[in-house]
Amino acid sequence: MKDVFARLASDFLSAIVFLVIYLITDNVILATSVAVAGAIAQVIFARVKGRELGYMTYASVALVVVLGTVTLLTNDPRFMLAKPAIAHFAIGAIMLKRGWMLRYMPPMVVETAPDYVTAAGYAWAALMFALGAGTIIVASTGDLKLWAFYISVIAGGAKVLAFAVQYVVFRLVVTNRRRAAARA
Template sequence: MANVFRQLFVDFFSAIVFLAVYAVTGDVLIATGVAIAGSIAQFVHARLTGKKLEFMTYAILAVVVVLGCATLLTSDPRFVLMKPSIGHFAVGLVMLQRGWMLRYLPPIVTDNIPEYANAAGYAWAALMFALGIGNIAIAMTGDIKLWAFYISVVAIGAKIVAFAIQYVVFRVIIARRLRAAATRA
């Protein structure tokens, strides 16, 4: 699970940098420029350290540069505020692949309830699409403080709540299955 959170941090690094710089400076254009530079630096660092770069790495860099430049050219923050939606939609599409979640789960889950893991994977995809749509709605208002709250509290909170619900549900179902198997034996 630590890998999942690390990957989310890597994928949303430029949004995190944008939020941090905006919180300090209150200037959208400075925050956008630093986010673009941070995204490019992250990419260069990955290349120099020999990390395998996936399609998403290139896509995220392109999105940050294109939307960031659109923000800088128009002085309209809505472009850069849309970036998390693209990330959510891309992750949601990946999560529509049957069985994607199985590699992240412990053997007790994959051995006992793989069908529930597949259903949970689709639920996660739906959550990603919902968060992406919510981000677009918030970004279109142009209110950066509301957007920052949505990205840092609502979106992250929704993922934490979803993870907690999944954990409890999986734990209850596995316990019931193991008890039932023990009584049959």
């Protein structure tokens, strides 16, 4: 779990840096330049350390460079604010693969409720698409405080809530099915 949070923080570091610098300085050019340089420096640092970088890392850096360049050319922060939406859409598309969640579940859940795991995978994909659309809507306003609230509280909270609901549902389904199997 710690590794997952470290990767997420790494993937969203440029957006966080952009937001912090922009809020402090109100300078789009400075915030974007530092975010783009930071994203490139992350890749260089990882390569120097001999760490293998995944597809998502390269995609994230490419997005930062492309959206950062558009932000610099237009002097409009909304392009950088849209970056998390693209990540949500990409992750949602990956989650459309049938059974993708099965490898992340404990064997007891996989053996007892694979149908629920598959349905949960599609529910997660739908959540990612909804959060991506919400991010674009909020980013289009250009309101950084609203965007920061949406990304941290709404999007983050929705994922935590979805995980908690999924845990409770899986626990109930597995318990009920195991009891029913024991009675039979």
